[in-house]
Amino acid sequence: xxxxxxxxxxxxxxxxxxxxxxxxxxxxxxxxxxxxxxxxxxxxxxxxxxxxxxxxxxxxxxxxxxxxxxxxxxxxxxxxxxxxxxxxxxxxxxxxxxxxxxxxxxxxxxxxxxxxxxxxxxxxxxxxxxxxxxxxxxxxxxxxxxxxxxxxxxxxxxxxxxxxxxxxxxxxxxxxxxxxxxxxxxxxxxxxxxxxxxxx
Amino acid sequence: xxxxxxxxxxxxxxxxxxxxxxxxxxxxxxxxxxxxxxxxxxxxxxxxxxxxxxxxxxxxxxxxxxxxxxxxxxxxxxxxxxxxxxxxxxxxxxxxxxxxxxxxxxxxxxxxxxxxxxxxxxxxxxxxxxxxxxxxxxxxxxxxxxxxxxxxxxxxxxxxxxxxxxxxxxxxxxxxxxxxxxxxxxxxxxxxxxxxxxxxxxxxxxxxxxxxxxxxxxxxxxxxxxxxxxxxxxxxxxxxxxxxxxxxxxxxxxxxxxxxxxxxxxxxxx
Amino acid sequence: xxxxxxxxxxxxxxxxxxxxxxxxxxxxxxxxxxxxxxxxxxxxxxxxxxxxxxxxxxxxxxxxxxxxxxxxxxxxxxxxxxxxxxxxxxxxxxxxxxxxxxxxxxxxxxxxxxxxxxxxxxxxxxxxxxxxxxxxxxxxxxxxxxxxxxxxxxxxxxxxxxxxxxxxxxxxxxxxxxxxxxxxxxxxxxxxxx
Numbered sequence: 001x002x003x004x005x006x007x008x009x010x011x012x013x014x015x016x017x018x019x020x021x022x023x024x025x026x027x028x029x030x031x032x033x034x035x036x037x038x039x040x041x042x043x044x045x046x047x048x049x050x051x052x053x054x055x056x057x058x059x060x061x062x063x064x065x066x067x068x069x070x071x072x073x074x075x076x077x078x079x080x081x082x083x084x085x086x087x088x089x090x091x092x093x094x095x096x097x098x099x100x101x102x103x104x105x106x107x108x109x110x111x112x113x114x115x116x117x118x119x120x121x122x123x124x125x126x127x128x129x130x131x132x133x134x135x136x137x138x139x140x141x142x143x144x145x146x147x148x149x150x151x152x153x154x155x156x157x158x159x160x161x162x163x164x165x166x167x168x169x170x171x172x173x174x175x176x177x178x179x180x181x182x183x184x185x186x187x188x189x190x191x192x193x194x195x196x197x198x199x200x
Numbered sequence: 201x202x203x204x205x206x207x208x209x210x211x212x213x214x215x216x217x218x219x220x221x222x223x224x225x226x227x228x229x230x231x232x233x234x235x236x237x238x239x240x241x242x243x244x245x246x247x248x249x250x251x252x253x254x255x256x257x258x259x260x261x262x263x264x265x266x267x268x269x270x271x272x273x274x275x276x277x278x279x280x281x282x283x284x285x286x287x288x289x290x291x292x293x294x295x296x297x298x299x300x301x302x303x304x305x306x307x308x309x310x311x312x313x314x315x316x317x318x319x320x321x322x323x324x325x326x327x328x329x330x331x332x333x334x335x336x337x338x339x340x341x342x343x344x345x346x347x348x349x350x351x352x353x354x355x356x357x358x359x360x361x362x363x364x365x366x367x368x369x370x371x372x373x374x375x376x377x378x379x380x381x382x383x384x385x386x387x388x389x390x391x392x393x394x395x396x397x398x399x400x401x402x403x404x405x406x407x408x409x410x411x412x413x414x415x416x417x418x419x420x421x422x423x424x425x426x427x428x429x430x431x432x433x434x435x436x437x438x439x440x441x442x443x444x445x446x447x448x449x450x451x452x453x454x455x456x457x458x459x460x461x462x463x464x465x466x467x468x469x470x
Numbered sequence: 471x472x473x474x475x476x477x478x479x480x481x482x483x484x485x486x487x488x489x490x491x492x493x494x495x496x497x498x499x500x501x502x503x504x505x506x507x508x509x510x511x512x513x514x515x516x517x518x519x520x521x522x523x524x525x526x527x528x529x530x531x532x533x534x535x536x537x538x539x540x541x542x543x544x545x546x547x548x549x550x551x552x553x554x555x556x557x558x559x560x561x562x563x564x565x566x567x568x569x570x571x572x573x574x575x576x577x578x579x580x581x582x583x584x585x586x587x588x589x590x591x592x593x594x595x596x597x598x599x600x601x602x603x604x605x606x607x608x609x610x611x612x613x614x615x616x617x618x619x620x621x622x623x624x625x626x627x628x629x630x631x632x633x634x635x636x637x638x639x640x641x642x643x644x645x646x647x648x649x650x651x652x653x654x655x656x657x658x659x660x661x662x663x664x
Contacts, residue, residue: 021640024499025584029492063207069549070214076545077218081225083544088232091240099591102544106584108496177490178651185644193636219542226541 006125010133016109017140018191023109026100027141028180034157037145039093041138043101047078048110052118052130059119071114079105109133147183148174245276248302249293262384354385358402358410375402383410474605481609487585488617489651494585498618499643508622512615514576519586522551523607526590527600547590552581585614617650
């Protein structure tokens with residue numbers, strides 16, 4: 001597999017949210033606006049890249065029997081780092097994401113990549129894999145965030161899209177919880193119908 | 201045996217290094233987090249009343265606004281009514297005449313958890329500006345006029361105080377002893393079964409209810425008359441359960457106290 | 471929102487963990503193919519959630535807070551929950567065989583269930599007392615069980631329905647969940663109509 005393939009696997013072919021259907025909780029909960037979705041995606045990418053990096057470096061020294069607790073410890077360390085950094089420098093975003101920042105630790109995507117890839121592969125490959133998977137997650141959240149914010153609040157990144165009259169009475173339902181389920185359901189149906197064959 | 205030992209050692213080393221790294225990260229970010237919060241608070245205060253400086257009377261809850269020569273311009277206080285997602289922090293500026301200089305609903309960064317677009321509309325200027333320049337009395341105190349003058353004695357609810365300084369006529373007092381501010385007394389309102397219930401409540405700095413008395417209520421004949429019951433009112437003094445565990449006043453303790461008694465009023469009235 | 475009854479109702483219906491807070495979606499979609507498995511999963515979640523709420527509350531308030539180690543919260547909580555699940559599994563296997571047979575296969579899945587960890591974090595963030603925290607955990611667990619059973623019943627019907635192939639599986643499940651969430655919005659109250 002070329003380096004490019006390693007990177008694009010997680011980005012498109014095995015996209016965590018749209019194809020593998022993992023990491024759904026943060027994907028639905030934090031995609032009510034573009035900013036929240038993008039921020040959450042980047043936070044998860046940070047954790048994914050650095051935990052993959054560290055686990056790959058240490059992979060020969062980690063005894064097989066205790067690998068899972070060690071992975072969890074490493075992941076939760078990076079989660080706590082991003083948690084405090086965000087609190088200090090991006091307080092608005094931090095409050096908006098709420099409990100989902102510390103919950104990155106139980107995102108199956110991250111432990112999954114550590115177990116299935118980083119613990120068996122070279123350092124560079126693991127970082128590329130983490131970057132691809134993380135950016136794929138970011139992409140998915142940003143797409144959902146865009147759809148939901150534009151329809152549900154009439155704005156994109158806070159800027160008005162359809163003008164005043166739409167913004168007075170937008171499809172509020174889209175930024176609330178039913179909208180999240182609906183958007184991902186329809187996106188998944190479209191992917192099944194039009195894209196799936198090309199991805200395989 | 202070496203396998204087990206290696207396992208334990210590796211696990212231990214990883215755990216300790218994680219803890220050490222995190223303690224550095226914490227030491228690095230903690231002052232910045234505090235800074236960010238303080239800056240947010242200050243800009244929130246400036247938005248409702250511009251002043252030279254703000255003196256915190258009750259942490260996170262009540263500030264005195266002073267001009268450059270230390271003259272009192274008014275007060276800024278926070279209240280926390282219950283919203284969809286949790287308490288909504290609202291900051292209100294009042295000048296010495298009791299006129300509202302500004303009202304501001306906290307942004308998400310200060311703890312607002314309303315759904316964007318739905319409850320969050322309350323943060324928009326269209327909504328908040330309608331309160332501006334109104335006298336507090338126009339907003340909810342107009343009907344006090346008939347009875348309030350005779351009924352209001354802050355001493356009823358704050359017996360520990362030596363004296364009171366009236367900040368807003370018939371509405372808000374500081375409870376003083378010698379030169380210390382012990383707490384505040386204010387007149388509040390809640391919706392009863394038949395009509396609104398107005399009450400006066402004293403809060404000590406430790407966020408404990410020092411006393412509460414009902415000023416106005418149409419509740420009668422067993423429906424809501426209990427709210428005048430002395431035993432019921434005494435119950436509030438044990439309120440603010442969270443304040444017992446922490447020595448400092450947290451804004452949360454005050455929220456809980458306020459929420460708690462409004463809930464209990466409603467229970468009794470129903 | 472201090473009274474336990476209000477906390478219970480809010481956790482059970484108004485702020486339903488799955489449909490409103492988006493926690494525990496993996497088991498919600500993964501273990502809801504029949505009503506029977508959904509019930510088993512729901513029971514296991516109530517059980518572990520309540521235990522986890524107790525243990526993490528004690529760990530946080532008795533160990534982390536006095537020692538000023540709050541920054542280790544995430545790591546400690548997840549390890550505590552993982553070991554708790556292991557212990558519960560071992561204990562049930564030895565002492566309560568029948569219960570183990572009913573819940574056993576769901577227990578390992580629970581470690582990575584973000585609903586459990588989420589509840590323990592929310593408990594701390596809301597500064598609940600031990601009583602209120604317990605009520606919150608039970609209410610949340612019951613809320614999870616209610617929606618996963620209802621959802622499993624819907625999915626059993628959907629399996630028999632003639633559906634466009636593109637919508638089969640996940641897409642139609644999401645849309646069904648969306649309608650359930652819409653129904654649950656009704657619990658938020660009449661102000662929603664504005």
